[in-house]
Amino acid sequence: MSIPFISDDQIVIVGSGPTGTVAAWTLVKAGFKVTLLESGCSFPKSLHLRVRDREIRRPYALELRDHVAYPQFENLDDPLTRWFKAHLLGGLGSFWGGVVLRFSPEDFTEGESISERYRWPIGYADLEPYYSRVEHLIGVSGGKVSVPVLPACHVNHTLEVPPEFSDLAAAAQKLDRWLLPANHVYGKSTLFSQIPSPANIGVRLLGQLRRHKNFRLISNAHVTQLHLHQTKALAAGVEYLDRQSGELCFQSGRAVMLAAGQLGSTHILLNCSNGIINADGLIGRYLHDNMYAAYTYQIDRPPLKESLVSYLTRPDYSKAKPLQTTGFQVYAGALNQKPLANSKLRSNLGLGSPPPQDEGVPLLFACFGTQIPHDSRCVSLHPHAKDEYGLPLLRISTRQDSDDIATLDEGRRAVEALMEIAGWQFSSKSSAIEPPGTSVHFGGTVRMHTDPKLGVVNAVNAMHEIPNLFVIDASCFTTSVEKNPTLTAMAIAMRAADLLSQNSRSLGH
Amino acid sequence: MAASKIFVTGASGFIGQALVVKLLEQGHHILAADDSRSAIDSPHQASVSNLKLDRLDRAALLPHLSGCDCVVNLAHPHQGTLQEQLRSAIESTQALLQACAEAQVKKFVHISSTSVYGDPPPSRIITEESPCLASLRPQTSIQQALEHLVLQTEAGDTEVVVLQLGRVYGPGKGGETARTLDQMKTAFMAIARYGTGYCNPIYIDDVVTAIIRACEGSNLHGQRFIVSHDQPVLWKELLCGYESILGTKSLIHLPIDYQCDPQDSIPFFREAVSKVLKKRKVMEGTSAIAKKIYGKSIYYPSADEFRSLVAQPIFSNQKSRDRLDFQPQISLQTGIERIREWWGQNLPETV
Numbered sequence: 094m095s096i097p098f099i100s101d102d103q104i105v106i107v108g109s110g111p112t113g114t115v116a117a118w119t120l121v122k123a124g125f126k127v128t129l130l131e132s133g134c135s136f137p138k139s140l141h142l143r144v145r146d147r148e149i150r151r152p153y154a155l156e157l158r159d160h161v162a163y164p165q166f167e168n169l170d171d172p173l174t175r176w177f178k179a180h181l182l183g184g185l186g187s188f189w190g191g192v193v194l195r196f197s198p199e200d201f202t203e204g205e206s207i208s209e210r211y212r213w214p215i216g217y218a219d220l221e222p223y224y225s226r227v228e229h230l231i232g233v234s235g236g237k238v239s240v241p242v243l244p245a246c247h248v249n250h251t252l253e254v255p256p257e258f259s260d261l262a263a264a265a266q267k268l269d270r271w272l273l274p275a276n277h278v279y280g281k282s283t284l285f286s287q288i289p290s291p292a293n294i295g296v297r298l299l300g301q302l303r304r305h306k307n308f309r310l311i312s313n314a315h316v317t318q319l320h321l322h323q324t325k326a327l328a329a330g331v332e333y334l335d336r337q338s339g340e341l342c343f344q345s346g347r348a349v350m351l352a353a354g355q356l357g358s359t360h361i362l363l364n365c366s367n368g369i370i371n372a373d374g375l376i377g378r379y380l381h382d383n384m385y386a387a388y389t390y391q392i393d394r395p396p397l398k399e400s401l402v403s404y405l406t407r408p409d410y411s412k413a414k415p416l417q418t419t420g421f422q423v424y425a426g427a428l429n430q431k432p433l434a435n436s437k438l439r440s441n442l443g444l445g446s447p448p449p450q451d452e453g454v455p456l457l458f459a460c461f462g463t464q465i466p467h468d469s470r471c472v473s474l475h476p477h478a479k480d481e482y483g484l485p486l487l488r489i490s491t492r493q494d495s496d497d498i499a500t501l502d503e504g505r506r507a508v509e510a511l512m513e514i515a516g517w518q519f520s521s522k523s524s525a526i527e528p529p530g531t532s533v534h535f536g537g538t539v540r541m542h543t544d545p546k547l548g549v550v551n552a553v554n555a556m557h558e559i560p561n562l563f564v565i566d567a568s569c570f571t572t573s574v575e576k577n578p579t580l581t582a583m584a585i586a587m588r589a590a591d592l593l594s595q596n597s598r599s600l601g602h
Numbered sequence: 603m604a605a606s607k608i609f610v611t612g613a614s615g616f617i618g619q620a621l622v623v624k625l626l627e628q629g630h631h632i633l634a635a636d637d638s639r640s641a642i643d644s645p646h647q648a649s650v651s652n653l654k655l656d657r658l659d660r661a662a663l664l665p666h667l668s669g670c671d672c673v674v675n676l677a678h679p680h681q682g683t684l685q686e687q688l689r690s691a692i693e694s695t696q697a698l699l700q701a702c703a704e705a706q707v708k709k710f711v712h713i714s715s716t717s718v719y720g721d722p723p724p725s726r727i728i729t730e731e732s733p734c735l736a737s738l739r740p741q742t743s744i745q746q747a748l749e750h751l752v753l754q755t756e757a758g759d760t761e762v763v764v765l766q767l768g769r770v771y772g773p774g775k776g777g778e779t780a781r782t783l784d785q786m787k788t789a790f791m792a793i794a795r796y797g798t799g800y801c802n803p804i805y806i807d808d809v810v811t812a813i814i815r816a817c818e819g820s821n822l823h824g825q826r827f828i829v830s831h832d833q834p835v836l837w838k839e840l841l842c843g844y845e846s847i848l849g850t851k852s853l854i855h856l857p858i859d860y861q862c863d864p865q866d867s868i869p870f871f872r873e874a875v876s877k878v879l880k881k882r883k884v885m886e887g888t889s890a891i892a893k894k895i896y897g898k899s900i901y902y903p904s905a906d907e908f909r910s911l912v913a914q915p916i917f918s919n920q921k922s923r924d925r926l927d928f929q930p931q932i933s934l935q936t937g938i939e940r941i942r943e944w945w946g947q948n949l950p951e952t953v
Contacts, residue, residue, distance in 0.1 A: 163909075165724060168736045172747035173684060176736065478733040481724065486733050525683065 110184030113352030183295025235276025419504030612676030703758030722913030772806030773944030797838030
């Protein structure tokens with residue numbers, strides 16, 4: 094193994110997705126030296142980020158397609174389980190729909206009533222300042238109204254619910270839900286249906302960081318192993334495969350932050366399980382997913398036209414079972430009846446273009462449901478088979494059980510009740526519950542918990558046993574929340590980086 | 603094998619027909635079950651009983667299965683949404699297995715595919731011990747689930763064997779060969795990385811032999827067998843073989859790996875066209891030009907197909923050699939010659 098660069102003043106971040114870049118940004122701005130390792134390419138050559146029109150198309154799409162990974166893994170349970178990865182700068186953020194939603198205070202506390210193991214070590218108050226900072230950084234368009242289940246963001250552009258949805262908004266109140274404009278990144282006229290996402294935070298923030306003297310980006314670096322300090326319980330650095338030369342390299346650092354995306358960080362940690370890391374076998378357990386279902390209706394009356402995306406919130410906390418609820422993105426005409434995430438990913442991954450749109454404007458309720466993170470859903474390693482990077486093959490064992498299907502079905506009944514109350518004439522066109530992993534929102538496998546028996550990382554995202562090893566992507570979530578997780582994951586990453594920079598003197602070798 | 607009673611599901615399919623004809627020649631009595639009924643064409647009609655089964659359920663199956671020596675499961679779901687297909691496939695296979703156990707059928711041969719090792723499989727040597735990688739293609743996921751099911755389900759005294767077939771080619775309606783030939787006849791076909799991926803074809807007669815060996819063999823319970831050549835065959839060898847059968851130029855060799863927008867292959871196609879036409883300027887869409895000049899459009903494989911076109915897996919048939927005494931006999935050249943003969947005779951029908 095060659096050791097090209099040794100320095101102990103570096104903070105090593107693994108992964109250039111939304112969380113990794115936000116942490117890098119925070120640390121560089123605080124005066125730290127950061128080395129960011131990305132498995133994919135460097136800056137895309139022909140990247141055009143045009144936001145106000147929808148002409149972001151081919152040059153980037155082609156570039157993207159070259160770097161999309163079809164990770165090799167084995168399904169142990171639901172055979173249709175999907176796992177997506179992206180090997181490129183910006184990571185899976187390049188496929189991000191751009192929906193920005195804060196978790197509400199109760200989202201962090203409602204699990205406690207079921208079991209101690211669903212207790213988050215942080216609360217809304219801890220994250221609030223970081224939510225604001227992230228929102229300023231990325232720029233948000235959205236509504237300014239806070240409701241009990243969804244706090245408002247700091248918005249640059251204020252959006253209103255389209256007038257033709259006013260009946261629906263009034264009806265939602267009767268069902269203890271709220272219909273609000275969907276907050277999203279960037280300009281007011283951005284429609285989410287355009288993918289590759291204009292919201293590639295990775296590329297945008299790193300573009301500003303790339304010439305900073307304290308920042309170094311190593312691309313084509315696929316991290317395979319963590320190295321611990323020989324005597325102390327501290328991380329010493331990471332070993333990575335240079336995908337271009339095929340050589341194994343080592344990068345040392347005073348702290349290591351893993352942000353390798355859904356199941357990516359978990360995979361790295363599982364690969365270096367030893368007496369210290371994963372002594373209790375907790376890593377990989379409590380996997381949860383944002384279940385995705387697409388309910389499409391043909392609306393006969395009132396006439397609808399393609400419009401901005403709205404968000405139908407979950408019901409009030411008193412009206413739903415804890416950790417079993419649904420929230421919806423409401424698309425009028427922006428998409429055809431093909432399920433959102435599926436068609437997005439499908440067209441991106443080159444799996445064929447979406448079918449032609451039929452006549453009339455359909456209304457799609459893109460339903461995201463929570464899943465109680467049972468111990469039985471987990472990821473593990475294959476005993477002997479390896480994947481294409483020489484890491485042990487990942488095995489995913491998950492399925493949607495009857496409770497989960499009931500949650501999604503309850504959501505479908507809720508939207509139908511909503512349209513009935515609003516007096517709309519509608520007929521169902523399709524309702525499809527998609528297999529696990531479709532929403533690309535896996536989480537929970539390296540969960541936060543104050544108790545080392547129940548969680549791998551603590552309230553500042555450091556591993557309980559190794560204070561300078563951090564996991565800052567969405568795999569640290571303690572429970573699953575029906576809201577899109579990216580903003581919260583970024584806020585958590587920024588908080589972890591910020592607290593690290595404040596406490597840095599206590600770290601080190 | 604002594605004359606016996608064999609139950610075949612999916613009997614009207616490409617492999618099913620070939621298998622039934624062969625079994626009839628050997629003097630067996632066949633119960634041919636399928637949801638779409640097209641009668642088996644054979645001089646031994648008397649030994650075939652056709653069953654039309656829309657759904658396989660245990661009660662309906664039991665009377666037919668009693669006295670059967672062997673069940674060959676070739677059925678695969680093709681209707682409904684993904685979840686429906688998965689559910690119906692699992693339910694009907696489970697029912698079939700249960701019924702077999704109750705009727706004390708001696709052997710259950712489940713036909714699967716080598717794509718269970720990944721679709722496309724990783725480019726390395728694959729044995730029966732290799733992991734089954736998850737696939738984006740739902741049919742593959744379903745096959746993986748079924749294979750897992752038949753190997754895990756308690757099936758009484760019934761001996762369960764799984765055969766994993768490579769890419770089956772050969773003359774006959776409904777097969778991949780006929781489909782590809784039809785496609786190449788009406789359209790140009792773009793192939794990636796100059797067709798240097800491995801296609802691992804196996805001739806239909808070899809497949810039938812392997813199935814019959816699995817029916818005859820003993821002490822095979824719970825085993826999986828890869829049925830494939832262990833020498834790699836390149837995609838371009840197979841497709842150029844097809845091209846020679848058709849006698850027209852149909853392949854466009856692209857150096858790139860992944861599917862690209864049809865627009866992006868214009869430069870490559872232009873080059874190919876300009877080689878033929880030397881001077882003509884090409885300004886229109888490629889398909890339109892192709893149509894105008896050659897009377898053919900262009901077929902662009904999907905991303906899935908493209909990825910299959912570039913993968914280079916090698917399937918080891920060591921285990922089927924040792925335990926089934928099976929080795930593919932028919933080389934690609936022989937196979938292509940037989941297809942040429944069949945294609946010549948059946949030309950008007952397939953058009």
